[in-house]
Amino acid sequence: MDELQTAEEQHPRATDPLGDWRRTHTCCQLTAADVGKSVCLMGWVQFRRDHGGLIFIDLRDRQGLTQVVFSPETAPDAHARAHVVRSEYVLGITGVVRPRPEGMANSAMVTGEIEVEVTDWKLLNTSKTPPFAIEDRVDISENLRLKYRYLDLRRPRMAQNFLLRSKAAQSVRRYLDGLDFLEVETPMLTRSTPEGARDFLVPSRVNQGEFFALPQSPQLFKQLLMVSGLERYYQIVKCFRDEDLRADRQPEFTQIDIEMSFVDEEQVMHMAENMVRTLFKETLDIDLPASFQRMTYDTAMADYGLDKPDLRFGLKLTDVSDIVRGCELRVFAKAELVKGLRVPGGESLSRKEIDDLTEFVKIYGAQGLAWIKIRQDEWQSPIAKFFSDAERSALAERLNLQVGDIVFFQAGASDMVNSALGNLRLQLGERMGLIPEGVYAPLWVTDFPLLEYDAEAKRWVAKHHPFTSPQDGHLELLKTDPGKALARAYDLVLNGSEIGGGSIRNHTLEKQRTMFDALGIDEAEAEDKFGFLLNALQFGAPPHGGIAFGLDRLIMLMAGAKSIRDVIAFPKTQKATCLMTEAPSPVAAKQLRELGIKVRESAAVKEPN
RNA sequence: GGGGGCGUAGCUCAGUUGGUUAGAGCGCUGGCCUGUCACGUCAGAGGCCGCGGGUUCAAGUCCCGUCGCUCCCGCCA
Numbered sequence: 001m002d003e004l005q006t007a008e009e010q011h012p013r014a015t016d017p018l019g020d021w022r023r024t025h026t027c028c029q030l031t032a033a034d035v036g037k038s039v040c041l042m043g044w045v046q047f048r049r050d051h052g053g054l055i056f057i058d059l060r061d062r063q064g065l066t067q068v069v070f071s072p073e074t075a076p077d078a079h080a081r082a083h084v085v086r087s088e089y090v091l092g093i094t095g096v097v098r099p100r101p102e103g104m105a106n107s108a109m110v111t112g113e114i115e116v117e118v119t120d121w122k123l124l125n126t127s128k129t130p131p132f133a134i135e136d137r138v139d140i141s142e143n144l145r146l147k148y149r150y151l152d153l154r155r156p157r158m159a160q161n162f163l164l165r166s167k168a169a170q171s172v173r174r175y176l177d178g179l180d181f182l183e184v185e186t187p188m189l190t191r192s193t194p195e196g197a198r199d200f201l202v203p204s205r206v207n208q209g210e211f212f213a214l215p216q217s218p219q220l221f222k223q224l225l226m227v228s229g230l231e232r233y234y235q236i237v238k239c240f241r242d243e244d245l246r247a248d249r250q251p252e253f254t255q256i257d258i259e260m261s262f263v264d265e266e267q268v269m270h271m272a273e274n275m276v277r278t279l280f281k282e283t284l285d286i287d288l289p290a291s292f293q294r295m296t297y298d299t300a301m302a303d304y305g306l307d308k309p310d311l312r313f314g315l316k317l318t319d320v321s322d323i324v325r326g327c328e329l330r331v332f333a334k335a336e337l338v339k340g341l342r343v344p345g346g347e348s349l350s351r352k353e354i355d356d357l358t359e360f361v362k363i364y365g366a367q368g369l370a371w372i373k374i375r376q377d378e379w380q381s382p383i384a385k386f387f388s389d390a391e392r393s394a395l396a397e398r399l400n401l402q403v404g405d406i407v408f409f410q411a412g413a414s415d416m417v418n419s420a421l422g423n424l425r426l427q428l429g430e431r432m433g434l435i436p437e438g439v440y441a442p443l444w445v446t447d448f449p450l451l452e453y454d455a456e457a458k459r460w461v462a463k464h465h466p467f468t469s470p471q472d473g474h475l476e477l478l479k480t481d482p483g484k485a486l487a488r489a490y491d492l493v494l495n496g497s498e499i500g501g502g503s504i505r506n507h508t509l510e511k512q513r514t515m516f517d518a519l520g521i522d523e524a525e526a527e528d529k530f531g532f533l534l535n536a537l538q539f540g541a542p543p544h545g546g547i548a549f550g551l552d553r554l555i556m557l558m559a560g561a562k563s564i565r566d567v568i569a570f571p572k573t574q575k576a577t578c579l580m581t582e583a584p585s586p587v588a589a590k591q592l593r594e595l596g597i598k599v600r601e602s603a604a605v606k607e608p609n
Numbered sequence: 610g611g612g613g614g615c616g617u618a619g620c621u622c623a624g625u626u627g628g629u630u631a632g633a634g635c636g637c638u639g640g641c642c643u644g645u646c647a648c649g650u651c652a653g654a655g656g657c658c659g660c661g662g663g664u665u666c667a668a669g670u671c672c673c674g675u676c677g678c679u680c681c682c683g684c685c686a
Contacts, residue, residue: 054643055645065646466686
C-alpha cells in the first residue's frame, strides 16, 4: 500500500473519487497503541447500529472489522449524512482512534479495544441489498453463492481460504526456488493423448478439422525439459480433465508440477516431503512428522482396502479367506476373498445402525454385510451358526476378537471386498468419532503395480501413466506376467486423500518401447502419438523423475474446507457449468463456420450478430 | 450412465391425514432511540410453494415428467 501511495502522490488524478484521501490502516490493525492517531479507513459496511443519536458502523475490509462512530456532537455534518448508509455500502472515513469507554471493549474483536471517531467520510459507492448476508455464520445454498461468487468471496472464511492459498503457493515457490528449480510455463494448447482422462478439446481455426487438447498435466513437456538439460523444473499450473465432478474434483484444477534430473525416488520423495513440511510450518505453523510414514501398495490394500489409507485412526482389515474356505456359508466358502473388520466396542451398534452400514456398503457393490457381535457368553450373529468350533476359534485368534467387539465381514471379488470394507472403515471412523481433530497423518504409498487390467477394454493399462519406469528387474515381467510388475512410483497421502503422486520415468527408448508394447500400443501408434518423446529419448535423456501435487486438494485439507470449491475462486458446479458467467454457452453461427464445425440441430446455436 | 438428498418470502426454514386468507426467524422499508457491537423498539411491505402435466369438489401436500443445486457409484493413466 505504501509504495502505491507514493506513486500516486507523484501523479495525482484530479477526477479520483477518493480525492486526496489515502487509506492509512486496514480494518484489523488498530489497537490501544494507536489511540490519538488520525487515520483513514476504507471498506464495506458490515453492520449499522443507528441509535438516532450515535451511529455505530462496523467497517469491513479483507483483513477484518473496525467499529467507527458517528457522533452528532463532534461531527454534526458527518453524522447527519450517515443515516443513509446501508449494508455493503463502500465508505472512506477519516477520524481519530480513541479507546472505547470503560467496560465497552469487545473482546471478540481484534480491534475491540478501540474505535474510530469519524470526523469526515465519503460514500465511495452504494450497494443493493445483497442477496445474502456477508457473514460466515449463515449457511447459504451453493447455487446462490456461486451466482454471486464475488459476494461469497467477501465472507471472512472464504477470504481466509484465499489468503492461505496465496501464502501456500508463495511458500512452495520460495522452497523450490531455494533449491534452484526453474519455473517454466508449458503450453495450454497441446496435443490430445490417447491414454488417461477425457480431454477438453479446442478446435483449430487455422487447421480445420483438427483440435488442440487442454493439458491433463504437463507430463510430457516436463520430461522434455529434462532432456533440454533444465535439470530442475517446477510450475504451479492449471490442468484440465473432462470427467465427472466430485466434492474434491473440478474439471480445471491446479497442480504443483515438479521434475528433476539425475535423481532416484528417494531424492524426489525427500525433496517433496521437505516441501510439504515447510509449507505446513510456514503457513499454518504446524509441525508435520520429521519423517513421513511409508507403506507399500500391497500393505495398504491388505490392511486398509484402499491405496490411500487414512492413518488418523486404527481399525484394520484382516484376510480370513483361508479359515472360511471350508465353512458351511457358501458365499464365504466360494468367495475369491473374505475379509473381516474388527471394531472394538462395536457391540453396542444398534440394529438400525447396522442396517444403515449395510446400505452403505451396497454402494460399493456389496450384496450385504455379515457381522458378529462378541458377547460374554455367545456370538450374536446371523451367520455364527455356519462356523464349526475350529473355524470359530481360528477366527477369534486371527481377528483377536474381544468381548464387546463387532466384526464385519465382506466376501466376494477382491476389488469389491477391499472397496466395501475400506470405505466402511472410513465410515465407522467418522460415525464413531475415531478421527481426532487437527491431526495430520501424511503417508507415502510405494511399490504400486505398473499396470492394471481393464476388464472392459480387455487389456492392460498404466496404473500411473505410461511413462513410469518399472522397478529393477521388473521390465521382463511385462512380457511374462504384467500384473506382477511394480512401478517406481509413489503417492503422498494425507488423512486419506491423495495429495501428490509421481514416479521415476523411462529415460531410455528401449524401456519406453517395452512399456508401450505391454500396453498394446504398437510402434506405428507410438510413433504417431508420442513420436516427439521417443525422438527426444534418443538424444541423451538423463535419468529423471518427479511428482505433482494437487494444490486445490492440499489447500482444502489445510483450510479444513469440505469442498474443493471453497478454495477455488470461481469453481464449476457439478454439471460443469459456471453459474455466474453462465458458461458454457452457445456460440454464434459465424464462429462455428470459421472453425468448420457443425453441431447437432438439437443443440442451440445463436443467430449471427 | 446409475443411486440418494434438497428446491415454499431477499436468506434459512416450518407447513399435520389433501381442506379457511401459506407461516416463523433473520433481512428489507418507514418511525422512535446518544454506548451499541447479530443494538433495541413500534409499524409495514414482501409468495408462479422450481417448472409442466395429471388425479381430485379441493394440491405446497398425491402421481408422472422436467429443470437446477448437492453427495456418492461408475469414470478420474
